[in-house]
Amino acid sequence: xxxxxxxxxxxxxxxLTLAAHLATISSAIVVTATSxxxxxxxxxxxxxxxxxLSVAIGGGLYLITEHLWDT
Numbered sequence: 001x002x003x004x005x006x007x008x009x010x011x012x013x014x015x016l017t018l019a020a021h022l023a024t025i026s027s028a029i030v031v032t033a034t035s036x037x038x039x040x041x042x043x044x045x046x047x048x049x050x051x052x053l054s055v056a057i058g059g060g061l062y063l064i065t066e067h068l069w070d071t
Contacts, residue, residue, distance in 0.1 A: 021064045029057055 032053050 018065065022061070025057060025061050025064070029054075032057070 033050070037050070
């Protein structure tokens, strides 16, 4: 589908679902980064937790976008 095409209703629903998932993941990243950055200056374990969560959230984001883009 090109940008000038009108999306079908199913395609629009998929895009809205994707947007909702991306918004949820983005807010989770911001909240996690904010809270852990506050703690990270005091603890190496918090830095490791932050890196682990970032990888997990990034992997989830990748899987969601790949799944919804292919449908």
